[in-house]
Amino acid sequence: MDGVRSMSSTNGAAGPPLLLVEDDRSQALLVERVLRKARLANPLHVCENGDEAITYLAGEGAFADRERYPLPVVTLLDLHVPGKSGLEILTWLRGQRSLDDVPVVMLSGSSESEDIDRAFELGAQSYLVKPVAFDALVDAVSSLGLRWLLIHADGPRDG
Numbered sequence: 431m432d433g434v435r436s437m438s439s440t441n442g443a444a445g446p447p448l449l450l451v452e453d454d455r456s457q458a459l460l461v462e463r464v465l466r467k468a469r470l471a472n473p474l475h476v477c478e479n480g481d482e483a484i485t486y487l488a489g490e491g492a493f494a495d496r497e498r499y500p501l502p503v504v505t506l507l508d509l510h511v512p513g514k515s516g517l518e519i520l521t522w523l524r525g526q527r528s529l530d531d532v533p534v535v536m537l538s539g540s541s542e543s544e545d546i547d548r549a550f551e552l553g554a555q556s557y558l559v560k561p562v563a564f565d566a567l568v569d570a571v572s573s574l575g576l577r578w579l580l581i582h583a584d585g586p587r588d589g
Contacts, residue, residue, distance in 0.1 A: 447473045449502035451483040451519065452537070453511045457560065461506060461537075461567065468568045472503060480514030483507075484522055487529060502532060507554075509538035509545060517548060524553040535570050 448465065452458045458476045465474060477483040483505075486493045493499040505523070509516040516536060523529050536549045536557040546557050556570040 445472045446503040447475045448504050450476045450506045452508045453478045464567045479512040480519050504533045506535050520552045
């Protein structure tokens with residue numbers, strides 16, 4: 431699908447998507463499971479590299495159709511992805527006035543204080559070290575207080 435995998439966090443996904451920039455499919459599936467457990471109804475779009483993520487966020491090329499590829503309500507960004515790194519994506523993102531309101535949660539295997547400090551300096555709202563504890567990711571997404579996150583009333587759907 432034009433390089434972006436769509437993963438529904440529920441069977442009836444609705445609302446603006448969450449964008450996950452992650453090249454490891456198992457990590458992407460874990461994030462999808464966390465979102466489903468958190469009862470989020472928003473769809474999850476996955477970009478596998480930094481260049482693709484910037485093209486998506488810019489609404490260019492294959493992603494120019496904002497009906498099909500709307501701006502995300504939150505971006506979950508791996509620090510180390512092919513192409514542009516997570517910090518390069520974050521730098522680019524914070525340089526776009528039209529994207530100032532898109533919150534970013536960094537997901538990284540790095541617990542180096544230098545990486546964490548840099549992510550916050552560049553405008554990340556949260557930083558989680560992988561492997562991400564299930565509850566930590568739920569708490570990080572929930573703590574953003576996003577009014578566009580849609581919660582299913584009928585509880586978690588876990589297969």
